[in-house]
Amino acid sequence: MRVYLDNNATTIVDPFVYKEMVPYFCEKYGNPNSLHEFGSETHPALRCAMDRLYAGINAADNDDIVVTSCATESINWVIKGIYFDRIFNGDKNHIVTSEVEHPAVIQACRFLEKLGVKVTYLPVNSDGVIEIDTLEESISDETALVSIMWANNETGMVFPIEEISRVCKKHDVPFHTDATQAIGKVPVDVVKAGVDYLSFSAHKFHGPKGIGGLYIKEGRVISSLLSGGEQMDGLRSGTLNVPGIVGMGKAMELAVENLDFEKNDVKKLRDRLEDELLKIPDTFVVGTKEQRTPNTILISIKGIEGEAMLWDLNKAGIAASTGSACASEALESNPVMEAIGAEADLAHTALRLSLSRFTTKEEIDYTIDIIYKAVERLRTISSTFSYAPDWHESKL
Ligand SMILES: Cc1ncc(COP(=O)(O)O)c(C=O)c1O
Structure with a gap:
């Protein structure tokens, strides 16, 4: 996919x-x-x-x-x-x-x-x-x-x-x-x-x-x-x-x-993705759902370098980003995370997921599954995070 x-x-x-x-x-x-x-x-x-x-x-x-x-x-x-x-x-x-x-x-x-x-x-x-x-x-x-x-x-x-x-x-x-x-x-x-x-x-x-x-x-x-x-x-x-x-x-x-579709349908998919990802311990999303454009999530998953996550996602056919497109080839921290005062190691964990009116529920479900697997894999090898594997099992 x-x-x-x-x-x-x-x-x-x-x-x-x-x-x-x-x-x-x-x-x-x-x-x-x-x-x-x-x-x-x-x-x-x-x-x-x-x-x-x-x-x-x-x-x-x-x-x-x-x-x-x-x-x-x-x-x-x-x-x-x-x-x-x-x-x-x-x-x-x-x-x-x-x-x-x-x-x-x-x-x-x-x-x-x-x-x-x-x-x-x-x-x-x-x-x-x-x-x-x-x-x-x-x-x-x-x-x-x-x-x-x-x-x-x-x-x-x-x-x-x-x-x-x-x-x-x-x-x-x-x-x-x-x-x-x-x-x-x-x-x-x-x-x-x-x-x-x-x-x-x-x-x-x-x-x-x-x-x-x-x-x-x-x-x-x-x-x-x-x-x-x-x-x-x-x-x-x-x-x-x-x-x-x-x-x-x-x-x-x-x-x-399509503005109503964005406000209702795209937002519903975005919120579903966000709610599921926030079940992962030690994660946070910048900004409230209601004050954000209906398609965007900037999430920090503690202990996981954004680029490492992108790599796993890309292998599974999923395109996301860690920062602005122009900077995405460099191993840099997310500038907005820095501006909101996030610690340097957290600013490196930013993952931006942005949907559109062409995004489907199947794609979102697949993405949730792949991110869960990537988090398990990457947190076990993370030097900055002590891994507690049971959060995923308890969800299944
Ligand atoms: C907020 C914002 N302003 C300006 C731009 C620049 O757009 P373009 O590359 O099409 O000139 C972008 C592109 O990412 C953007 O997100």
Whole structure:
């Protein structure tokens, strides 16, 4: 059996998404900016895709959604664009973010630090979420941007976006949120949330890879970083990725249609997996079930190096993760576990299991069985754990 439980890294393309993309590779392959029919015959599908994106996050007609190549690009654009708009000219010199952001945010901020920008990395509580008071205290007249994620990629914890946005409005600071792990898992409504900028990537919600977007609220300008042929109203130059945009639009439509399924059915499977794994002694999961995206578990199984568990799971055909996808080849501790204050040996035991609407009950049952066996095997050879074998027998 092959079981894919690494959906926070990337997801399968929904077959309905794939089907809508196919004609735009070999039949309707024109450049949308060309004046002939090869170009113009792509326009209806592009319009439809953009409408679906606007509807999916409840953006208004006068807001902008600019198609990018991925969330990493969108995030870098906001953070570096704000530098050119509000910091370079000497107006401001400070950005606020959190310690548990994706490396796209952290590294873009580190880059600006080298240029002299001050960055506050807000700490998180034991659930892996920032406290509103610390945000409020960190903002000053110098602050040019607050960038806080909507949902965390490791823990699935959903941040108090409306409260964060209220604080930003009070201090008149633009608010960017990285919603890469939120879209398709929890409702994302830019009006209700009151955000100014929002980043996303299609492949996290059953769309294709290499395509993403940046929402920009009406009135919030941002310098373009990609100069050239003035596509996307001059905001982001470069020939449009027509199949990608068509696929992202369909994926967004399906993501919204499936939100109830995520909230009920995916969550039920996730909770079952979690409840069974928590029967293993000396385990804990970061964050409460209700405040997490319905698909994610970050579990620590004491005494078992995350990579060793991944190895056993992989041998049994199960894909999971120990940390963010970019870092998963290195034997590193989980950065969010470190940020919540877990001891170094516990931070090395993190195992992330992330489901999707394509995950089945059989796959979950199989995974529980394999993890139980792996725990027995690995804890007997663990140098940091004294093994009590009877927990498993008592369950059978
Ligand atoms: C929260 C979050 N932000 C940003 C990204 C970057 O997405 P991409 O690699 O598609 O640019 C990821 C990917 O894992 C993510 O989980």
